[in-house]
Amino acid sequence: MSRKPETPEFLPREEKFRKIRWMADYQFGRGAGKVLFPDTCKFIVSPKTGRIRQITDKGIRIATLKASSGWFSLSIEGAKRIKDFFEYPRNRVVVTNEVSEFIADGKNVFAKHVVDVDENLRAGDEVVVVDEDDNLLATGKAVLCASEMMLFNRGIAVNVRAGVKKYLDQV
The missing domain is CATH 2.30.130.10 (PUA domain)
Known part of the structure; x- marks a missing residue:
């Protein structure tokens, strides 16, 4: 069996949400993960590795998880969510x-x-x-x-x- 259940690409959906929300909280500040990635989000994964590449919500890209750095790059929709959530x-x-x-x-x-x-x-x-x-x-x-x-x-x-x-x- 070539699958390794402990690797991120084979984690259950709830665990993926927990991880990406934690990463967003770390990168942008506490609460950003829940604001950026509500439960309606979907994951676009790499066909080769099965790792998360993009997160969309209702067909609109929210963020891309950069493979080279592990950081999120925001779309305009993601930036709007961050701006609306955090105080100036x-x-x-x-x-x-x-x-x-x-x-x-x-x-x-x-x-x-x-x-x-x-x-x-x-x-x-x-x-x-x-x-x-x-x-x-x-x-x-x-x-x-x-x-x-x-x-x-x-x-x-x-x-x-x-x-x-x-x-x-x-x-």
Whole structure:
């Protein structure tokens, strides 16, 4: 028998939920797992390994579990859930309203446009990008830590993965 019941890919559904929720709580903060991944979610698994690759809810991708790092990358729907759950400025990078259209189009965030940021963010963290009115613009990966984003006037602060405009066009 080639199956090993103790490996993650062969865990029961409830155990998979427990693990991914725990991972989301660790990555984004307590409570994020339940908000991101309600019981209605479905798993898309790798055909080769059987490991979870994406989590969807009602046909909409919420997050992708990165094989290289073990971290979640958020879709716009996942970013919306995180933004709505956590109080401002948790997990957020705030940009000036003047560049909000560019960011919503999926363009990267430059440090000179950052006006506020969650002080606990580190380089490499998955972040939610919002405007000064806390409107969701994009999701991406922080290139700089929080203090560098506020201090620097040059360089990319966030590599934007997805802008909200492309998401709205698809829905």
